Amino acid sequence: xxxxxxxxxxxxxxxxxxxxxxxxxxxxxxxxxxxxxxxxxxxxxxxxxxxxxxxxxxxxxxxxxxxxxxxxxxxxxxxxxxxxxxxxxxxxxxxxxxxxxxxxxxxxxxxxxxxxxxxxxxxxxxxxxxxxxxxxxxxxxxxxxxxxxxxxxxxxx
Numbered sequence: 001x002x003x004x005x006x007x008x009x010x011x012x013x014x015x016x017x018x019x020x021x022x023x024x025x026x027x028x029x030x031x032x033x034x035x036x037x038x039x040x041x042x043x044x045x046x047x048x049x050x051x052x053x054x055x056x057x058x059x060x061x062x063x064x065x066x067x068x069x070x071x072x073x074x075x076x077x078x079x080x081x082x083x084x085x086x087x088x089x090x091x092x093x094x095x096x097x098x099x100x101x102x103x104x105x106x107x108x109x110x111x112x113x114x115x116x117x118x119x120x121x122x123x124x125x126x127x128x129x130x131x132x133x134x135x136x137x138x139x140x141x142x143x144x145x146x147x148x149x150x151x152x153x154x155x156x157x
Contacts, residue, residue, distance in 0.1 A: 065113045082109070096137065100133060103126040105120060106121045107133070
């Protein structure tokens with residue numbers, strides 16, 4: 001019986017040591033140097049360059065998730081995120097998709113409880129067009145009141 005308890009203690013101690021070593025190594029993650037810029041409108045931009053990779057990834061995180069939905073308008077943040085890529089003041093949904101496809105770009109939007117995230121990825125050679133599309137969808141939304149209502153109605157059918 002004593003040998004069994006000693007063996008279990010040894011196994012438990014070994015497992016604990018491995019877990020602690022893994023946790024300690026996970027805390028030593030070092031990110032490349034980055035630059036923090038605060039724009040006049042209060043938006044914070046973090047720039048982290050990695051030379052030699054021919055890709056540009058951009059992301060915007062907005063402090064507006066489902067917890068910020070107004071009373072009686074549950075799901076508004078989710079519906080709003082779902083409306084991205086559905087057209088802008090300058091482009092229809094089809095034109096926006098065609099422009100993304102033409103440069104091989106990827107664009108995503110999602111909402112959680114605390115925030116809404118929008119991200120895009122494209123080749124470095126297409127940075128001007130990629131940023132134009134990203135900012136067009138982020139800043140120049142097509143404003144129609146019936147579209148979110150119609151989307152919400154269709155989403156919960």
